[in-house]
Amino acid sequence: xxxxxxxxxxLAALCGLAAMWGVRSVLNREPSTDVPKTLVxxxxxxxxxxxxxxxxxxxxxxxxxxxxxxxxxxxxxxxLDRWATIRMLPGDVILDGKLAQKGTPTGMxxxxxxxxxxxxxxxxxxxxxxxxxxxxxxxxxxxxRADLPGRADVILExxxxxxxxxxxxxxxxxxxxxxxxxxxxxPDQVQTLASAMQNGPLTLSLRGLNDAAIVAVKPEPEPEPEPEPEPLPEPEPLPEPEPLPIALVDPPPVMTETVETPEVQEAPRRLTIFAGxxxxxxxxxxxKPEPEPEPEPxxxxxxxxxxEARRPFRLDGLTIDADAIPxxxx
Numbered sequence: 001x002x003x004x005x006x007x008x009x010x011l012a013a014l015c016g017l018a019a020m021w022g023v024r025s026v027l028n029r030e031p032s033t034d035v036p037k038t039l040v041x042x043x044x045x046x047x048x049x050x051x052x053x054x055x056x057x058x059x060x061x062x063x064x065x066x067x068x069x070x071x072x073x074x075x076x077x078x079x080l081d082r083w084a085t086i087r088m089l090p091g092d093v094i095l096d097g098k099l100a101q102k103g104t105p106t107g108m109x110x111x112x113x114x115x116x117x118x119x120x121x122x123x124x125x126x127x128x129x130x131x132x133x134x135x136x137x138x139x140x141x142x143x144x145r146a147d148l149p150g151r152a153d154v155i156l157e158x159x160x161x162x163x164x165x166x167x168x169x170x171x172x173x174x175x176x177x178x179x180x181x182x183x184x185x186x187p188d189q190v191q192t193l194a195s196a197m198q199n200g201p202l203t204l205s206l207r208g209l210n211d212a213a214i215v216a217v218k219p220e221p222e223p224e225p226e227p228e229p230e231p232l233p234e235p236e237p238l239p240e241p242e243p244l245p246i247a248l249v250d251p252p253p254v255m256t257e258t259v260e261t262p263e264v265q266e267a268p269r270r271l272t273i274f275a276g277x278x279x280x281x282x283x284x285x286x287x288k289p290e291p292e293p294e295p296e297p298x299x300x301x302x303x304x305x306x307x308e309a310r311r312p313f314r315l316d317g318l319t320i321d322a323d324a325i326p327x328x329x330x
Contacts, residue, residue: 035064036064036065036066037062037063037064037065038062038063038064038065038068038074039060039061039062039074040060040061040062040063040068040072040073040074040093040094041058041059041060041061041072041073041074041075041076041078041079041093041094042058042059042060042061042091042092042093042094043057043058043088043089043090043091043092043094044056044057044058044059044090045057045090046087046088046089046090047084047087047088048084048087049084049085049086049087049168050083050084050085050106050107050110050168051083051084052081052082052083053079053080053081053082053083053084053094053099054080055076055080058076058079058094060076063093068093069093069095070095071095071096071097072093072094072095072096073094073095073096078096079094079099081102082099082100082101082102083099083100083104083106083110084098084099084100085097085098085099085100085110085111086098086136107168108162108163108168108182111162111163111168111184112162112184113184115186116184116185116186117184117185117186117187117189117190118162118182118183118184118185119182119183119185119189119190119193119194120180120181120182120183121141121180121181121182121183121193121202121204122179122180122201122202123178123179123180123181123203123204124179126203127201127202127203127204128178128181128204129204129205129206131164131176131177131178132206133161133164133176133181133204133206134161134164134167134176135161135162135163135164135167135168136160136161137160137161137206137207138158138159138160138161138206138207138211138212139159139161139181139183139204139205139206139207140154140156140157140158140159140204140205140207141154141155141156141157141159141183141193141196141202141203141204141205142154142155142202142203142204142205143155143196143199143200143201143202143203144200144201144203146200152203153196154215155192155193155196155202156185156189156192156193157214157215158207158212158213158214159183159184159185159189160183160184161181161182161183161184162182162183162184163181163182164176164178164181164182165177165178165179165180165181166178181204269284270282270283270284271283271284
């Protein structure tokens, strides 16, 4: 067993030496000259937006043909007298899409994509995200609801910013105090924004880098109106009675008021009687009233003193002789 150990150590050392020789040969191998290359234009310094290209800003550089981007310029004459539409850093390949066409005026009109429109939205420190909305950023446009506090309607999403105020490129301090933000929208979106501005101010929401997702926001359900009370059913009209034939219609009874005449009761008549030496007394002739107490007899009846002689008297307008009236018996 002791004889095999030196043999294994020697074999391991040989394998290590072979690996080291292989790695060194690969590192020292000269690059193959068979890779095809293409000469392209690159920027030799920073090129700002709307800056017209000159030969001093450009240089030629060979890069593998398979790494050449689409639209790369290969001749200096293709880039002269054209201004940059976006910012380019040193070493960036000059692309035809990064340059405006010759004779194109500088300014906002050159930044608008064909078929799109520029629309300015008024902002303040709050609705403009404190001035951090810069050119070529992406924003969402919202409108707060006056009838539902705490809610807002999403008008547009993922809209490109053309300018912040009058600035078309991002400044070095990464912040702009602007009162307006110019958006790049389609003709249909122009009508949407113009109509929304009639309902109130708009606010902008800044999107993150490479965030182009469209989020479907469910609209807030409108409050249901209170149900109106159901009207009461109209009463059914009563059927009209059929008219009876004229011959069968009895005349209405004549209502006669009967007036009861009070019975006239004959008043009693008083009759004074003188009889001899008796004291005169009075009697009622006719309906008898309630009996009246008789007067007490005069003390002079028996003596006859103080009695007046009988004389004629009148009864109901007739003269009656008292002597003609017979005296009562006894």
